[in-house]
Amino acid sequence: MENRNIKLTTAEIATLWKTYIQNTAVRCFYKHFFQSIQDDEIKSIIEEVTVLVETIIQKVETIFEEENFPIPQGFSDKDIDYSAPALYTDLFALSFVYRGGQVIIPQYANNLCRVSRIDIYQFFEECLNKEAELHKKALNLMLSKGLIDRPPNMEYPKNIEFIQQSPSFINSLLGEKRPLNTIEITELFIEIERNAIGLIFLMGLIQVTKDKEIKNYLLKGKKLATKQVETFNKLLKENDHFVGFPITMEVTNSTVSPFSERLILFIISTSNQIAISALADALSVSMRKDLAAHYFLVLGEVMKYGDEGLKLLIERGWMEQPPQPIDRNEFYK
Known part of the structure; x- marks a missing residue:
């Protein structure tokens, strides 16, 4: 292959x-989901996404092997208890695929902008296309089962307008009294949806986690997610944009954990990184002062929460270190 003489860049190593x-x-x-799903339509999409994930894992392993690069440990069957009963209902398993697509599609698109070796570019391009197809299937299935809330509707404007350079108008535009615009409504809705699904996810993990320190950490996360849902929901309701979230995605009554505590901490830590990025995006496009204040406050709390999770992972020796370049300062000693 023409790329074999071209070493992977740090960006390509990091993304892979x-x-x-x-x-x-x-x-x-x-x-875990696949073992207990009763709904044939949902089982089919879980099977499809599992095959895609396995294919991606194998392709990354092949690339690393060809480069004589150490294959990460990651997670395996050792992190699953196959004898554990179902922790979530079928509908939550479907929402997990849907939410996964919302997160992974932007990541793969971002990866395409960071890599330069053609084979790596083609790999992420394929990942992006396959994930987009799956997300579309999950979305259609969610809609057919009445599981998804759509963002609020609005009356179409009659014409376009430009902001006038008037101090009083600008104060109104940036102040708290102005009605929310469509961009701000969208970001608030996405934050509510993300945290609502996260709440159900956390409820299940809290229910089965036996380690007190980890359980307390998850309870903090549940409290933080609840606060975000209540805060952002209130902002929408004040502007007559009613928002709820699906309550049909449930947690079972199982108290047996299907997942290792290392896996639980990792997935919450990863979710926290995604939350920081999402909040920063929302902050960057929101012009109302009160929205900015809310986003700043929540962002600080989420970052603090993330630091606590990272500390737990490191203290327990569970944090796999990303590849490090040579520390050339050692040569100078």
Whole structure:
């Protein structure tokens, strides 16, 4: 292959390494879901996404082997208890695929902008296309089962307008009294949806986690997610945009953990990184001062929470270190 004489860049190593770790983690959840799903339509999509994840893992392994690069440990069957009963209902398993697509599609698109070796570019291009197809299937299935809330509707404007350079108007535009615009409504809705699904996810993990320190950490996360849902929901309701979230995605009554505590901490840590990025995006496009204040406050709390999770992973020796370049300062000593 023409690329074999071209070494991987740090960006290519980083994107491949992260892709491998994340896919080995979510594979554990899909394997657990698949064991107990009763709905044939949902079972079919879980099977499809599992095959895709396995294919991605194998392709990254092949690339690393060809480069004589160490294959990460990631997560495996050792992190799953196959004898554990179902922790979530079929509908939550479907929402997990849907939510996964919302997160993974932007990541793969971002990866395409970071890599330059053609084979790596083609790999992520294929990942992006396959994930987009699956997300579309999950979305259609969610809609058919009445599982998804759509963002609020609005009356179409009659014409376009430009902001006038008027101090009083600008103060109104940036102030708290102005009605929310469509961009701000969308970001609030996405934050509510993300945290609502996260709440159900956390409820299940809290229910089965036996380690007190980890359980307390998850309870903090549940409290933080609840606060975000309540805060952002209130902002929408004040502007007559009613928002709820699906309550049909349930947790079973199982108290047996299907997942290792290392996997649980990792997936929450990863979710936290995604939350930081999503909040920063929302902050960057919101012009109302009160929205900015809310986003700043929540962002700080989420970052603090993430630091606590990272500390737990490191203290327990569970944090696999990303590939490091040579520390040339050691040569100078």
